[in-house]
Amino acid sequence: MMAEALARQHRIALTGNDAVAYAVKQANVDVISAYPITPQTFVVETLSRYVNDGELNAKYINVESEHSALSAVIGASLAGARTFTATASQGLAYMWEALYAASGLRLPIVMALAARALSAPINIHNDHSDFFGMRDAGWIMFNGEEAQETYDLTIMAFKIAEDPRVLLPVVVSYDGFIVSHAITNFYALNDDVVKEFLGVRTTGPKIDPDNPRSYGVLALQDSYFEFKRQQYEAMENARQVIQEVFKKYGEISGRNYRPLKEYMTSDAETCIVAMGSTVGTARHAVKNLREKGEKVGVVGILQYRPWPVKEAEQLFSRFKRIIVMEKVMSPGARAGPVYEDITATLYPNYNVKMIDFIYGLGGRDIPAQGVIDIYKRGKELADKGKTDKAYFYGVRGE
């Protein structure tokens, strides 16, 4: 890292949850509202400690449910405040209708998601079922692989959300327990650097007694569609804005983010696609496979919505085989959501053989050997042309 960039930051060891709370404190949010749920709870505990100790001058609304948590930040955001909430799993599911209200009202809310499985059966451990469940809710969606990325994305999320070309809510997801509870070292920007980067919120809807407007009106057949079309355009605009914010953040921090993270892809014939903490595991596995002469690389998904169409097209069309690892299942679908995003991106010009693996549901561990197994089996299935369904890895009976 450049000396100038180093001078702007400090090294700190925190859990993923506390890294998020730390970023939110530095972002000087005005209003926080949240409800405890494993494995996110430490975010809201740490934030309430910051508020009660006077380290963060924010209003903290202790609500009685996640539905009210998102509702309260919707209200605060409409009043012009910078707002934050955090949740996981059932909490996110309980917020469902308010997710659409937040994006439809064009509110720059930032939410942290410690990704966790969904009931039933009840399970508190990590997979990405909650994250993909909000896929079409109109939120910008990021995925942090570890504390560093999660911290950086949380800071950048406010900048992206509040850009007048965007004005959409942003979710920053990170794997429950694996990232949320693991203490790691990372670089945090100094408070004054974040303050200068973000300033205070000045954009977006703002209730004004001197200029009374109606928000959240009834829009029928003659106008609803236009509102939704504008919302769609905002998400399209976000592509450019995200790129600009990544660039500016890179200049400040020395960490240059891209929507898709590549590892040993330049001459790879096979690409393993993963999201969240598995990306690091896959890098380790690929390093081992490379030593044995396998031409394999990894692509990690950092930015899921807006789906980085151009980057994905350029990148994925280079490979002979793509093995997608998904910590989510879509019963009855052809394959998982990431598989479908990639095939849709490459259509109609794709000669690549694609294999989809469902793995790790409910926190089922995925060691490096697991990725190696998936690679070997996936490569064989691809070469046999057995691409007609999704496969399971690491489950009894498979």
Add this chain to the structure above:
Amino acid sequence: MSKLNPVAKISDLPEESKFRPGHRLCAGCGPAITAKIITLAVPEAIIVNATGCVEVGTTIYPYSAWKTPWVHVLFQNNAPVAAGIAAALEKLSAEGRARKIPVIALGGDGATFDIGLGAISGALERLDKIIYLCYDNCAYMNTGIQRSGASILGAATTTSPAGKVIPGKQENKKDLIAIVASHHIPYAATATLWLWRDMVNKIRKAVNYSEQGPAFLHVLAPCQFGWRYDPHLTVKVSRMAVETRLFPIYEIEDGQLRINYRVSKPTPVEEYLKIQRMMRHLLDPKNAETLQRLKNWIEWNWQRLENLEKAGKVF
């Protein structure tokens, strides 16, 4: 925010309301009259409307009947949305980034008695600095007259019809104010539009109290469409609900209950029932048992309130 004083006469109110003509609510709509009284009672306020008749009838894009800031988000979340706005205004106004005005959550009985009750309980328990006003028209009118927790015993709604075997709703109306007052909030009251001055002054009192914590108003707002009476009778129906003791007018201030309109010689409830088709079937001799239960409940409820009034600070 400056303190609002009680009004004595109608000329003490502004000439123009910030709830403007041209909305699509029915002729004789009790909730519309309620909305108008709110905006006459309070010089400026942010209205946070739950989904319901008032919401859909007043803001059909690109029109809005509201000349005061107005927000709608969902059905059951007007209390937390209002709480979020109030919290934001407190923070931003301290930094000179916004001007603080009262925040009034407005919801029908479906939003308040039923689907939003948990969220309202949260806001009351947290002592969020908001006013909550429920306009109670005793059923889900926006979706077409379905039974709610506020429908009165015997009410014939589309989901509790006056059938051959079961003559309408067989359960009593939920005691909303008792639930609300059990949160030990500064102020809770009932009101109805016939007693317009009582209602105006209660709204003004609620606004003053909202500097300390939540203030709650339960307003009976008759619905000519759902109750099926002639539209010109709305104020009369409102009056008869009070004079039959079916809807007692009282307030709870600092834990002390006070009956504000003492009905010493109640009008027989039959007079009230016979002018509305929602209730008229109770006068049929075969439904005498349900009618008697309703009468017993009215008497028991009145007695209960008188006892609570005498008991001192019970909430």
